[in-house]
Amino acid sequence: MKLYNNEMANSPRKVRMFIAEKNISEIEIINIDLMSGEHKTPEYRAIAPNARIPALELDDGTVIMESTAICRYLESLYPEPNLFGESAIEIASIEMWQARIYNELMIPLAMAFRHLHPRMSNMEIQNKDYGEMQKNVGVKSLKYFDAVLAESEFVAGDRYTFADIQLITTTDFFIGLNRLAMADYPMIERHFKLMSERSSFLA
Ligand SMILES: N[C@@H](CCC(=O)N[C@@H](CS)C(=O)NCC(=O)O)C(=O)O
Numbered sequence: 001m002k003l004y005n006n007e008m009a010n011s012p013r014k015v016r017m018f019i020a021e022k023n024i025s026e027i028e029i030i031n032i033d034l035m036s037g038e039h040k041t042p043e044y045r046a047i048a049p050n051a052r053i054p055a056l057e058l059d060d061g062t063v064i065m066e067s068t069a070i071c072r073y074l075e076s077l078y079p080e081p082n083l084f085g086e087s088a089i090e091i092a093s094i095e096m097w098q099a100r101i102y103n104e105l106m107i108p109l110a111m112a113f114r115h116l117h118p119r120m121s122n123m124e125i126q127n128k129d130y131g132e133m134q135k136n137v138g139v140k141s142l143k144y145f146d147a148v149l150a151e152s153e154f155v156a157g158d159r160y161t162f163a164d165i166q167l168i169t170t171t172d173f174f175i176g177l178n179r180l181a182m183a184d185y186p187m188i189e190r191h192f193k194l195m196s197e198r199s200s201f202l203a
Pocket of ligand 1: 009010011012034039051052053054065066067068123
């Protein structure tokens with residue numbers, strides 16, 4: 001299997017963390033240079049028509065796009081340690097939290113970054129008003145998830161799951177890039193410290 005990756009981007013980091021937690025060694029990493037637009041070349045589009053990374057290419061040529069779909073596929077191949085839930089209610093809870101983090105926190109903070117940060121001006125037709133609006137949505141969500149994490153160290157229940165990967169890749173990347181301070185969200189900061197103690201954090 002081949003993972004199309006970029007070391008600076010947050011979506012492929014989810015997959016790298018997942019691979020590290022599962023201790024999977026059979027995946028070749030192929031780096032794609034986003035800044036030079038390598039992901040938009042005909043060669044890469046022939047592999048991943050969405051022109052995004054990550055993408056996982058299987059040995060028979062099948063390609064899986066979307067970081068969560070890739071992780072779900074790897075969970076089926078390598079069930080231990082379980083990261084997507086065991087019981088019906090745990091599976092539903094992890095799915096709920098990972099999707100809520102993605103939709104309510106990651107997307108607004110990613111849109112704010114894409115529309116406001118000078119570094120993104122060559123990858124996005126920037127609309128500053130839209131960026132500011134998304135930043136406000138993201139800040140409200142940060143406050144919300146900070147309150148959620150006051151109840152539990154982990155996002156979904158009392159153990160490490162894919163929902164923690166969804167959160168840490170979002171907070172570690174987008175809080176700073178949006179010129180926000182993690183110290184303003186003490187429970188998110190506690191979660192950051194807990195995650196940074198795991199070896200997968202540096203994957
Ligand atoms: N929902 C997708 C998002 C993939 C995505 O947007 N990847 C970014 C890097 S984090 C990318 O390839 N951006 C290239 C572009 O926007 O042109 C996933 O979770 O895999």
